[in-house]
Amino acid sequence: MKKIINSVESLLEESLNGFAKAHQDIIEFNNTPHFIRRKQLSTNAKVALISGGGSGHEPLHTGLVGIGMLDAACPGYIFTSPSPDQMMAAAESVENGAGVLFIVKNYAGDVMNFEIAGEMLSCPCDTVLVSDDVSLPKDHPTGRRGVAGTLIVEKIVGAAAEAGASLAECKALGDRVNKATATMGVALSSCTVPALGKPTFEIADNEMEMGVGIHGERGRQTMPLENADQIVKHLVEAIDPELQPQKSQKVLLHVNGFGATPLMELYLVFDLAATLWQQKGIDVVRSLVGNYTTSLDMAGCSVTLTLLDDELIGLWDAPVHTANLRWGC
């Protein structure tokens, strides 16, 4: 294992210390228990948005805390759910009179711990479960996983909360964006979890994993490595029947790198995916290309499509100021 770390045990805290130091103008780091919170809370009563999950997906979620997005994020150890006491402490720190909305990627541990925290909170609290990964069937026993579409839910609900939407409105909006969002990913390599010290799975030089999540796990299918045209066709064809975008439908197209794939390749994937949808008359009006929901040093990427309307476009465009997503301020 080749990593720039001091020890497996100290990695998370040292990294969060650096994050807090680099972004001290907008966030604060609470060490015991771990959470990152927005430095300046809204002066009005505002729904507090809180997310979290295992670390190793940076910038998700800590890099998305700030004006117009999350109020707090709870990082667990790498690929490990944060604990209810982190979520409780974060909620109590940022709640300011309009309740708490948890935005939770659908993984058993995260769901359970956020549920426990929600039950223990004394303020109104609700949860949006993100389940955008279409590599698993709709009727999968534990439901579909939350992956790169989570950022889109957080951005859009974050803008609504900032504009004064109620807890019920934020919850309904989050569910709506989740339903309008689908993601499919492909990996060319596994990642190396520091505590394990070696790649999670072996993959041959002429193979790829189609339908992967974001934890370096095996995908839906190991396939022969193909060229970019064919890879992107698989991704688009997995998403298309789920959302069934009609002609002239406005969409956000998000190409997310898992960590080790160069930006050149991500933009190439964006071009091919956009072209395929444009050929069907779909209107790609917004885009996001880069490493946002990563899986440590995994090579590969996912494609996410979100069906937009004018309200969602307005919320996507609204000002945001976080460590890793920033515009309009």
Next chain:
Amino acid sequence: MKKIINSVESLLEESLNGFAKAHQDIIEFNNTPHFIRRKQLSTNAKVALISGGGSGHEPLHTGLVGIGMLDAACPGYIFTSPSPDQMMAAAESVENGAGVLFIVKNYAGDVMNFEIAGEMLSCPCDTVLVSDDVSLPKDHPTGRRGVAGTLIVEKIVGAAAEAGASLAECKALGDRVNKATATMGVALSSCTVPALGKPTFEIADNEMEMGVGIHGERGRQTMPLENADQIVKHLVEAIDPELQPQKSQKVLLHVNGFGATPLMELYLVFDLAATLWQQKGIDVVRSLVGNYTTSLDMAGCSVTLTLLDDELIGLWDAPVHTANLRWGC
């Protein structure tokens, strides 16, 4: 070689097509010859800032074209200098009455081709050579290389040009920032250039390359892999005697990932480097952490320090709107 591409020959153009499609609100892509230019030129006469170099370092330079930074960027093939006709065409496209300043990383091919282009231009033209890489001695026959500090030169000079600085002022400012900037890098792996199809150099699992550039070349020294504390100490100790920051000196600290190193590790490096300088009384007032000057899929990072004064802080903070660096607008 595992990459998401169609062919080595088509990679650059397909990637630029995707980049242009994703950022059509701020940039335009000229195909023959290749350059990316700012969509809306300044309405006043403004020094035109142009950079360029081999591709494979994205987001440098194409992702830094826009308001408050570059007016155009000329991408060569991967790790290959762009040609004088690209630079000429870009300059003629964006020059608007105040001359052209080339910002050039110090590599023989880039320097020669920008020089040829400058000689052929009919408008006033000057060049800032960036040479921030302290892994080579000051008296190296071809001079020191330009690496991650290039972004800092481009941001600060970009803000000055936007504010109406003259060609002579921009040139002097660029030289001043270059002199106030030093970078040292370390790699844990090589990168794989598509045309070569395999890693540029072999490195054992228990080794690292200290003092690397950004082209997957061997560094100053192959060393046993050490822990993060020791790695960062090497980087800081290479930079410190070059800039000799005094107590209370304000600095910008930039930790740049080469491509495949997770953000968690980059923030850890930031924490350790900031702490070492803070212990000497240095005041880290600005920061930038992320993958900005990459070397395809190389694992590793560089640390860059720039000595700041109030003028440079103001220019760093000035609004910028490019694909990959954006604040204040």
